[in-house]
Amino acid sequence: MTVQTRMKTQTHHNQTFRSIPTHSKPLDTARLEKLFQQQLDLYKSNLKSSSDEYLTALKTIPLGAHSTFQSFDPYPISIKSAKGAWMVDVDGRKMLDLSMGFGSMLVGHLNPLVMAELKATLDIGTLYTAPSPDSRDAAERLCRRFGIDQIRFTNSGTESTMYAVRTARAYTGKEGVVKVEGGYHGSGDALMVSTKPSLDKAGPEDAPNSVIGNASVPGLSYVVPYNNAEALERVFEKYSSTIACFIVEPVLENIGIVLPDEGYLEKVRELCDQYKIVLIFDEVKTGLTAGPQGAAQRLGVIPDLICLAKSIGGGIPLAAFGGKSEFMKPVTDGRMPHLGTFNGHILAMAAVRAVDTLCTPEALAKAESLNIQALTRIREIIDEYELPAHTVGFGVKGCVTWSDRPVRNYRDYKATDFQIAELSFLWSLNHGIMTPPGLDEQWLISLAHDQAEVDFMVNDFRELAKTLRG
Secondary structure (H helix, E strand, O other): OOOEEOOOOOOEOOOOEEEOOOEEOOOOHHHHHHHHHHHHHHHHHHOHHHHHHHHHHOOOOHHHOOOHHHOOOOOOOOEEEEEEOEEEEOOOOEEEEOOHHHHOOOOOEOOHHHHHHHHHHHOOOOOOOOOOHHHHHHHHHHHHHHOOOEEEEEOOHHHHHHHHHHHHHHHHOOOEEEEEOOOOOOOOHHHOEOOOOOHHHHOOOOOOOOOEOOOOOOOOEEEEOOOOHHHHHHHHHHHHHHEEEEEEOOOEOOOOOEOOEOOHHHHHHHHHHHHOOEEEEEEOOOHHHHOOOHHHHHHOOOOOEEEEOHHHHOOOOOEEEEEOHHHHHHHHHOOOOOOOOOOOOHHHHHHHHHHHHHOOHHHHHHHHHHHHHHHHHHHHHHHHOOOOOEEEEEOOEEEEEOOOOOOOOHHHHHOOOHHHHHHHHHHHHHOOEEOOOOOOOOEEOOOOOOHHHHHHHHHHHHHHHHHHHO
């Protein structure tokens, strides 16, 4: 086989992790196809109760799941319980959870403090639909932690990004939204644009088309490549009179983990200030998984508005949007009414107290050190077996990207090897590891994971590497 020498890459932000070996050898496509079929047969053989559950669920639930991404071929694994870092499926298999609800379970399943707070709260009520000391306390905690002035609670990341965009539109009196190609910001109409567009519709790499998602009506939208401040400036220069905001994940986590180049976010902040465009950071997936104060504080670039969810709620449905008081004025003065029966739900507020107490700098540093260990050990296995892959990480999240080149934007992501990724996903499920649905998500090392769990995942990757090389 021909050894492929890897190119030097542009420097990524120094608070992030990316390790690309110097060489690799390609894998045999025919062998990969054979291995995939073997894993598919094994899946169907070992997960018959999940199959039965899926077929029954299809009668009342489209695709057999309550979120489309939770359903995949041939059928999803059905879970009956979870505790700590582990789950048990309906076939009785114990599985290491590396998905952890996309970060929602950062403190672990059935965390004792979260459970104690929830049980105590159930003795005083379930839903007030009114202000309470608990909701005020939770707001104060998150404002302190994330360095923002004001916050409003919602119930999902989709709601938070939707209301942040509405707030920016009300603040500026403009409609246009700029987003990154390949970025996902929930399923609200305004942002269901170019989430994962097919390349035949996507247009030029440096000036992508706005590809509208199925059944969405986004309004005025513009799409730019990630890590390309020059392309962003061209859009701002041409259309700033119509643009309300630029929304972006500071670290993209919809297509693996895509790291910001050194200086990229600083330039984004500078351009938004120059053209008077509201900068929104979508930290639904980063948040506390990035560190004790989130990605913005860690990376040193402060947005005008921020969207939070998942990790702040300890497994209870909870999200929020907030930021500088100047940019929250439309909520205060009524230009952007923010409504919701379940906003500030008392059980979610109890979860905030617990998560805020648990997610100390020391606790998150321990989890991150385990993640760095996992990333480093897996990188060593990639080296040993000369795999066309590399490791990427940020905070307590990590992933293996099946490419011998760094992924800096959506077009790079589309050039990765989806055949190996699909095999790797199925392999993990067959070998007792629950990873997020899809081929491009991240693992998460929670506060409940320890050395034994890291050893388990690393040893499993070594077995995969051996099998790939035969």
